[in-house]
Amino acid sequence: MKNKKIRFLPLLLCFSIWYVQAVGQKKTDNFRWDDGQKVLFLGNSITYAGQYVAMTESLFLSSHPKRKPQFINSGLPSETVSGLSEPNHADGKFPRPCLFDRLDNVLDKIKPEVVFVCYGMNDGIYLPFDAIRFEAYKNGIIRLHKRLVDQGVK
Numbered sequence: 001m002k003n004k005k006i007r008f009l010p011l012l013l014c015f016s017i018w019y020v021q022a023v024g025q026k027k028t029d030n031f032r033w034d035d036g037q038k039v040l041f042l043g044n045s046i047t048y049a050g051q052y053v054a055m056t057e058s059l060f061l062s063s064h065p066k067r068k069p070q071f072i073n074s075g076l077p078s079e080t081v082s083g084l085s086e087p088n089h090a091d092g093k094f095p096r097p098c099l100f101d102r103l104d105n106v107l108d109k110i111k112p113e114v115v116f117v118c119y120g121m122n123d124g125i126y127l128p129f130d131a132i133r134f135e136a137y138k139n140g141i142i143r144l145h146k147r148l149v150d151q152g153v154k
Helices: 002-024 045-049 051-063 103-110 131-151
Strands: 038-043 070-073 114-118
Touching (some): 038 103, 051 070
Parallel strands (some): 038 114
């Protein structure tokens, strides 16, 4: 009997967490997903690898099976929004790419309505926290947000 209770507890815990999350979210109808709508993912190698893009697409399609937006992965390994790079990146062959060197071309070509962004890992250059690097990252995110808003992205 004790063994059955122990097996039941994790299931109860998972259900409780799911229920609280589901109940705690307010449903809004201010955004409409349309067929053919372009959903762009920008980011570094984490985005490029595609796992969270595929998971997001699967979650969307399972909850909105009649909607068919286009999910487009435009992640680029090593990319930053800060424009920072370490001198020995890629064995000193080239600096880390910066999103803003390609952003206008990507937005003009794809014309996305929705954009997901994942940056930060490379912006710290794998060094301890530094206020100057963090400021460059924040400025990059603010600049990206402004550019996306100007483009009419949601």
